[in-house]
Amino acid sequence: MSLSPESLTDAAREYGTPLYVYDAAELDAALARVRAAFGDARVYYAMKANPNLTLLRRLHAAGVGFECVSAGEIARAEHVGAAGESLLVNGPAKSGAEYAAGARLGATFIVDRDEEVALLPPASRALVRVNPALAVSTHDHLATGAAGSKFGVTLEQAPGVLDALRAAGHDALGLHVHIGSAIRDAGDFTAAFGRLTDLRDRTGPLAVLDAGGGWGLDADLHGIAREARAAAEAFGAELWVEPGRYLVARAGQLLTRVVGTKRTGRHFVLVDAGMTELLRPMLYGAVHSVTALWDAPEHGLWDIAGPACESGDVLARGVTLPTPPRGALLAFGEAGAYGAAMSSAYLTRSRPAEALYEDGHWTLVRRRETPQDVWVAEEV
Missing domain, CATH: 3.20.20.10 (Alanine racemase)
Structure with missing residues (x-):
């Protein structure tokens, strides 16, 4: 997928994160x-x-x-x-x-x-x-x-x-x-x-x-x-x-924002996407490419972890990244397949929006869920 950092940043600004984007x-x-x-x-x-x-x-x-x-x-x-x-x-x-x-x-x-x-x-x-x-x-x-x-x-x-x-x-x-x-x-x-x-x-x-x-x-x-x-x-x-x-994986990326960092036994970048948006790393041990949409003079090895209260909610391990500022954007590649398809409302998390890039323009192709969307079928 060849979308520029500028176009990805525009999509995140327009539709929020986490966000699935397709080319x-x-x-x-x-x-x-x-x-x-x-x-x-x-x-x-x-x-x-x-x-x-x-x-x-x-x-x-x-x-x-x-x-x-x-x-x-x-x-x-x-x-x-x-x-x-x-x-x-x-x-x-x-x-x-x-x-x-x-x-x-x-x-x-x-x-x-x-x-x-x-x-x-x-x-x-x-x-x-x-x-x-x-x-x-x-x-x-x-x-x-x-x-x-x-x-x-x-x-x-x-x-x-x-x-x-x-x-x-x-x-x-x-x-x-x-x-x-x-x-x-x-x-x-x-x-x-x-x-x-x-x-x-x-x-x-x-x-x-x-x-x-x-x-x-x-x-x-x-x-x-x-x-x-x-x-x-x-x-x-x-x-x-x-x-x-094969048809859709490389056409899609998952955009997520840095919430913060922490250092325990390992160095973690905490982001607003996790196993509910990209299950494959936890399910299959899948490895997705990770691109930092920021730059900084110092780099280090980081694990990228999501917000779920699950030890397995880690999207990537040992990734070399510039020092991560709060609010910076990360793009997970090859997410067009089994990203949105396997996403869930676990923890009553609202499933992300999806947007398509074509001819220089973004189009919303699925709106972000609300909490009410998640529980509407329970109002019986």
Whole structure:
């Protein structure tokens, strides 16, 4: 994300902090990189990364479909005009409401277990999610293609699930594989696609191979795309992909102000954002880039801690910063994915505003919550 310190400071002055900010140019550039690598593959955005309606409308207008994993996400997709072949319904434990909404909109269902065949609405389009049982290069909580993961059917089960779908009158389009998120080693994708290709003799030709997403932000997309295309060609299938974090992470930053400093066993910068605004460091041990929007002659190592009464509410450790004055601004990078999406009202904290930068101007795309917004559903 290339927004200048001046533009970020303007946004914080206009909308307050904590604040999520998005760069429309970087969002467009990320989509362009995906399309340049994967060619005519159909692109579905994994909405869980960031479901802001303005971003969804922008992606929908660009011809991107949506992968949804909840009734709320399906409702968002419908709200921005997505339906039919532009909509996937995924998840390991779909509810009756999710099946009904997906069927009403003509979505394709991603079948995650064999007993789901009997739960699908009549004459559904479906893909079978396969777990290739790989040890992949990411945090355990993000490794959806590991043998111990709750996702997908085994390689041995997949052909039988395809046959069961056909026997039940469904349109069994093909296979789906998503091995995790923030994957560092492109060889993990090569291994996953190879294990799927091993099924070719047992499945015959397929209409679709959905290669999922999960590519690291610095991944060799063209190399991954070559492997994915080769796997799809082995089945005679059309290639689909589902980027989420890759499309939006670098388009977003979280702006936060310095509240003060303290020195105990370590040196802390206290800021007005914390685990309620950026959960990934606590949840996954994720490391986000940190930029100080001030300068000072002296620098030191600081831990950046939030306001929650939780020892784990530390956004970064051992960061080199200029001596922090009260009121100075920090920008956490790669926050466009799973920043706002995972934010919470824990401690009755009001979720931040969100703003989009395009053509030299800021636009508010989500207002800051009030405490009354947080508790309104309790007034029953």
